[in-house]
Amino acid sequence: MAVLPLAMAASSACLAQSAAALPGVTVTAKRVAQDLQSAPFSGVVLTGEQILASGASDANDAIRRLVGIPSRTDLRGGRNYTLDLGGFGATADQNVVVVVDGVRISENELATARLSAIAPELIESIEIIRGGSSVQWGEGASAGVINVRLKRATREGFNGSASAQIESYSGRDLRAQLGGGNGNIGFDISARSLRTDGYRANSTDKQETLSAGLNGSLGGLGFRARLSHEEEKGRFPGPLTFAQFAANPRQSVTPNDFGNYAETRLSAGVDYKLDTVTLAVDVGHRDRETSGNFSGYSVTGKSRVNQVSPKATYNGRMGEAALTLLAGMDFFDWEFDGVDSLGQNEKSHQRNRAFYLSGDVLLASGTRLSAGARTEKVNKRAVDPVNFVNYDRDNNVNAWDLGVNQALTAGFNVYGRAAKSYRLPNIDENRYLFTALRPQNTRDLEAGLKWQAAEGHTAGVRVFRQKSIDEIAFDATTFSNVNLDPTLRSGIELSGRAQIAKNFAVTGTLQTVKAKFSSGPNNGKEIPLVSEHSGTVRLDWRIDDRQTLDLGVRYLGSARFGNDDANTCAVKIPSSTLVDARYAWRFDKIEVSLAADNLANRKSYSQGFSCVTGSLYPDPGRVLKAAVRYRF
Numbered sequence: 001m002a003v004l005p006l007a008m009a010a011s012s013a014c015l016a017q018s019a020a021a022l023p024g025v026t027v028t029a030k031r032v033a034q035d036l037q038s039a040p041f042s043g044v045v046l047t048g049e050q051i052l053a054s055g056a057s058d059a060n061d062a063i064r065r066l067v068g069i070p071s072r073t074d075l076r077g078g079r080n081y082t083l084d085l086g087g088f089g090a091t092a093d094q095n096v097v098v099v100v101d102g103v104r105i106s107e108n109e110l111a112t113a114r115l116s117a118i119a120p121e122l123i124e125s126i127e128i129i130r131g132g133s134s135v136q137w138g139e140g141a142s143a144g145v146i147n148v149r150l151k152r153a154t155r156e157g158f159n160g161s162a163s164a165q166i167e168s169y170s171g172r173d174l175r176a177q178l179g180g181g182n183g184n185i186g187f188d189i190s191a192r193s194l195r196t197d198g199y200r201a202n203s204t205d206k207q208e209t210l211s212a213g214l215n216g217s218l219g220g221l222g223f224r225a226r227l228s229h230e231e232e233k234g235r236f237p238g239p240l241t242f243a244q245f246a247a248n249p250r251q252s253v254t255p256n257d258f259g260n261y262a263e264t265r266l267s268a269g270v271d272y273k274l275d276t277v278t279l280a281v282d283v284g285h286r287d288r289e290t291s292g293n294f295s296g297y298s299v300t301g302k303s304r305v306n307q308v309s310p311k312a313t314y315n316g317r318m319g320e321a322a323l324t325l326l327a328g329m330d331f332f333d334w335e336f337d338g339v340d341s342l343g344q345n346e347k348s349h350q351r352n353r354a355f356y357l358s359g360d361v362l363l364a365s366g367t368r369l370s371a372g373a374r375t376e377k378v379n380k381r382a383v384d385p386v387n388f389v390n391y392d393r394d395n396n397v398n399a400w401d402l403g404v405n406q407a408l409t410a411g412f413n414v415y416g417r418a419a420k421s422y423r424l425p426n427i428d429e430n431r432y433l434f435t436a437l438r439p440q441n442t443r444d445l446e447a448g449l450k451w452q453a454a455e456g457h458t459a460g461v462r463v464f465r466q467k468s469i470d471e472i473a474f475d476a477t478t479f480s481n482v483n484l485d486p487t488l489r490s491g492i493e494l495s496g497r498a499q500i501a502k503n504f505a506v507t508g509t510l511q512t513v514k515a516k517f518s519s520g521p522n523n524g525k526e527i528p529l530v531s532e533h534s535g536t537v538r539l540d541w542r543i544d545d546r547q548t549l550d551l552g553v554r555y556l557g558s559a560r561f562g563n564d565d566a567n568t569c570a571v572k573i574p575s576s577t578l579v580d581a582r583y584a585w586r587f588d589k590i591e592v593s594l595a596a597d598n599l600a601n602r603k604s605y606s607q608g609f610s611c612v613t614g615s616l617y618p619d620p621g622r623v624l625k626a627a628v629r630y631r632f
Contacts, residue, residue, distance in 0.1 A: 029099075029127040029147035031136045032313055032326050034360070038368050040403025040415040042448050042462040042493070046126045048151060054550060055582040055595050055627070057165075057173065059126060059148055060115035065580065067128055068495075068509035068536030070556055072529070072606040073617045076259055077203035077237050079116040085130050086143030086466065087489045087513040089529030090562055091473050095143040095423060097133065101150050101224065103267040103284035106140055107305055108334050108350045108380075110428030114263070115146070117209050117230045119192050121161055121177040124149040130493075131464065132421030132444040134399035135372040138330060138354055142421045142442045142468070152215040152224060153179035153186035158632075165627035171196035173627075185216035199620035200237040202252035207232045225268040232261045236294070242614040249603055249618040259292035276316040282309045301338040307331065322362040330354040330376075336427055346384035348427045353377045366407030374399040378424055380436055393436040397422045401444075411452045419444040425472050429481040438470045438483050456499030465490040467518070476563035476609075485520025487527060489513060503542035510535040517565075525567040526560050529607075531575075533557035550582045562609035569611030576604035576619065589632055595625040 025036045025045050036043055044067050056062035060081055064071045071081040072092075084092035097106045098113035105113045126148050133141040153159070160178035167173070172195050179188035194207040208231045215224035238254030264287050271280035284307040291300040311328030332352035339345050358372030376399075381392040401419035408414060421444070425437035448462040470483040491513035498506045511534050515527040526532075539551040558572040582595035598621060607617035 027127045027129070027147075028149065029129045029133070029136075029145050030358070031102075031311065031328065032324055032358075032360070037450060037452060038362070038366075038405050038407060038413055040368060040370050040405040040417050041129060041131060041446070042450075042460065043127060043129045044495070045128075046123075048120065048123045048125060051120045051123055051126070053548065053584075055584070055593055055625075056120055058116045058120065059118040059123060062120065062123075062126060063115070063128065063146070064554070065552060066538070068511070068534065068554065069128065070511070070531055070534040073619050074112070075607060075617055076234055077198055077200065078205050078232070078234050079207075080112040080114055082112065083115075083146070084143075084530070085128070085146075087491070087515040087527070087530045088143055089473075089515070089527055089559075091471075092143070094140060094426065094429075094472070096146060097137040097141040097144075098146045098148070099137065100148045101226065101267055102269055102282035102309065103265075103307055104137065104332075105265075105286075107286075107303075108348075108426045109303065109336070110426055113146075114230065115148070117207070117228075118148060118150075119175055119177070119190060119209070121175060122150050122188070122190055122211065124151045130462070131417065131446050132399070132401065132419040132442055132466070134421035135356055135358060135374045135401050135419070138352065138374065138376055138399075139378070139397070139422055139424045139439075142423050142440065142466075150213065150226070151179070151188065152213075153188045154181040154183060154216065155186070156181060156183050161629060161631040163627060163629035165625055167196070167625040168623045169197045169199055171623075171625075181216075184218060185214070187215075188213045198235070198237070199623070200250045200252055200618065202235045202255050202257065203237040204235045205232070206234070220273040222271045222273075223269070226266070228265045228267075230261070230263050234259050234261075236292075238295075239609065239615040239617055242616070245605065245614060245616050245618060249605075250621070254295055256296075257292070257294055259290065261288075261290050263288045276314055278313045278315070280311050280313070282311075283307060297341055299338065299340040299344075301336065303334065303336040305332065305334040318361070320364040324360040326356075326358045326372075328356050330356075343386040344384055345386065346382055346389060346427075346431070348380075348382035350381075350427075351379045368403075368405040368407075370401075370403040372401050380424065380427075380430070382427065382430065384431075387432055388434060389431060391430065391434070391436045395424060395439050397424070397439050397441075413450045415448050415450070417444070417446040419446075423472060425481065429472055432480070437472055437481060440468060440470050440472045440483070442466055442468045442471075456505070457497065459496045460494070462493040463491075464493075476565065484517070485522065486518045487516065488518040489515045503544075505540045506537070507540070508535070508537045522565050522567075525565065528560040528562045528564050529573075531557035531559045533575075546586050548582075548584045548586075552580045554578045554580075556606060561611040562607075562615070564611050571611050573605065573608045576602060576606060578602060578604070578619070589630055591629045591631070593625075593627045593629075595627070597623040597625075 027036050051062040070084045088095045093112045130144040133145045158180040162176045165173040174193045177190040189212045192209045211228040213226040236257035237252035267284045269282045286305045288303045308331045314325040334350040336348040354376035356374035360370045362368045378395045403417040405415040421442045423440040430436045444466045446464045450460045452458045466489045468487045475482045494510040515530040535555045537553045541549045558575045579599040580597045584593040601622035604619045605616045609615035
């Protein structure tokens with residue numbers, strides 16, 4: 001069974017590239033609008049309609065289900081699964097930047113960006129760009145960027161939807177959305193209430209979200225603003241030993257563990273177009289409060305961040321060539337105040353000041369050249385006298401990228417790219433250290449081939465190699481965060497879409513990545529929690545005007561346990577193959593659907609931190625869902 005999805009993915013990739021490269025697809029993940037097919041990088045774009053049709057419950061679920069990004073179970077029992085774009089294992093979350101409408105939601109904490117809070121009804125598109133992207137987004141973009149674009153309601157009249165879903169383990173998901181506009185100005189309001197007892201004991205999760213947006217345009221002036229609030233209360237089931245998992249993977253040994261989370265975000269943007277020049281600014285503000293109990297250890301924290309990002313874009317011509325120039329600045333200020341039951345009373349602050357510049361030239365020959373650079377000054381400081389935390393560190397970091405794409409005949413494009421990116425340690429990684437860790441630097445080399453046909457067939461291949469110096473990670477032998485010895489990641493990605501018939505399509509992805517230490521005592525050893533092979537296959541059948549059937553298979557290969565840097569363990573985290581399916585019936589404005597995740601009810605785990613005891617976090621078993629949605 002494990003080989004089947006890989007073989008199918010490879011076959012579909014030979015037929016055709018991901019739906020992302022269909023003609024006319026434009027991406028903005030590089031902070032300017034670019035045609036994906038001719039861009040000198042590889043990417044995937046999910047449209048809002050694709051996400052709704054798949055039955056995905058949120059942005060995180062959509063990426064896991066439709067793109068095939070390797071993912072691992074949320075350690076806290078929630079729905080924010082780890083998405084590993086580049087083979088970083090335990091630090092995957094910290095090596096990708098998540099952006100929503102130009103504002104970062106990846107910040108200076110050891111926490112996953114909460115994509116689960118973004119309901120499908122709000123999403124215009126999700127862009128996933130792999131490879132170092134620090135020129136555009138600064139620290140933490142070593143593996144790539146996930147760019148979420150929210151819908152902007154400006155069409156005249158009102159529109160909206162309401163849905164109710166029940167699922168296994170006493171789950172229910174209620175969502176409502178209303179939008180309206182007069183052609184120039186629009187608004188939207190959405191609300192969501194989610195409850196589930198969870199697959200495991202002590203894994204109850206309650207999530208409430210509310211979002212309101214306003215946007216419009218007047219002549220060359222465009223504006224948008226959004227206020228969002230999220231609250232989540234979750235119970236934490238904790239890790240299991242091998243014996244406990246074998247006896248009952250649903251049990252919990254941490255019945256008193258829990259975590260509460262509340263966040264309010266305000267984001268806004270203004271742009272003004274004057275002939276060939278567009279001036280814009282994005283601003284964001286966020287307040288976050290957290291509290292929790294972890295086997296008797298309690299902690300509370302408050303943090304606040306402000307972002308201001310002005311930029312200027314020029315789109316013009318230079319003779320027969322099309323020229324795009326982008327210049328921008330990023331200003332971030334972040335504050336944190338945390339208290340725990342061990343006496344911690346830490347106050348931390350981070351300030352970022354960055355300038356970036358990029359250019360893109362499309363020649364008449366079909367050659368596209370791009371280049372960019374960024375320089376950033378970062379100050380991190382923290383004080384906690386009880387725990388000997390006292391550092392005030394300045395870093396000057398730089399990034400660059402170079403790319404070239406050549407359009408060939410018959411819908412082919414070939415490209416190459418080189419880039420340098422960086423990441424700085426966050427507050428949690430620096431905690432209990434006498435001095436802050438050094439910045440992490442990565443160097444990327446990438447080449448790829450893209451193909452698209454008018455019939456809807458697409459295909460692509462990407463080959464990559466990334467070297468990391470001073471990579472930041474947890475060292476199980478010293479029980480602290482450290483700068484690792486040099487590491488090396490290399491691999492190949494295949495993606496494809498075959499439009500077999502007008503109403504039937506097959507998509508597939510296949511990735512192989514080798515992540516190893518390239519120096520030091522573990523030279524040549526595999527990096528833990530990285531699967532060498534992963535892949536997906538999806539079947540999309542539009543049975544008739546009313547009925548649809550979607551079937552997906554996701555494969556995640558075996559990986560080293562989290563404490564196995566030296567590769568001395570005889571056992572690995574086993575591979576897993578999960579199947580999901582969804583049938584939907586539409587009549588006028590009503591849709592009724594039945595769906596199942598982990599249809600075969602495989603007992604598996606994707607997170608394991610000790611090859612001796614296990615320290616396992618089981619994947620959820622079969623989850624059945626029934627939903628009704630009304631759209632107007």
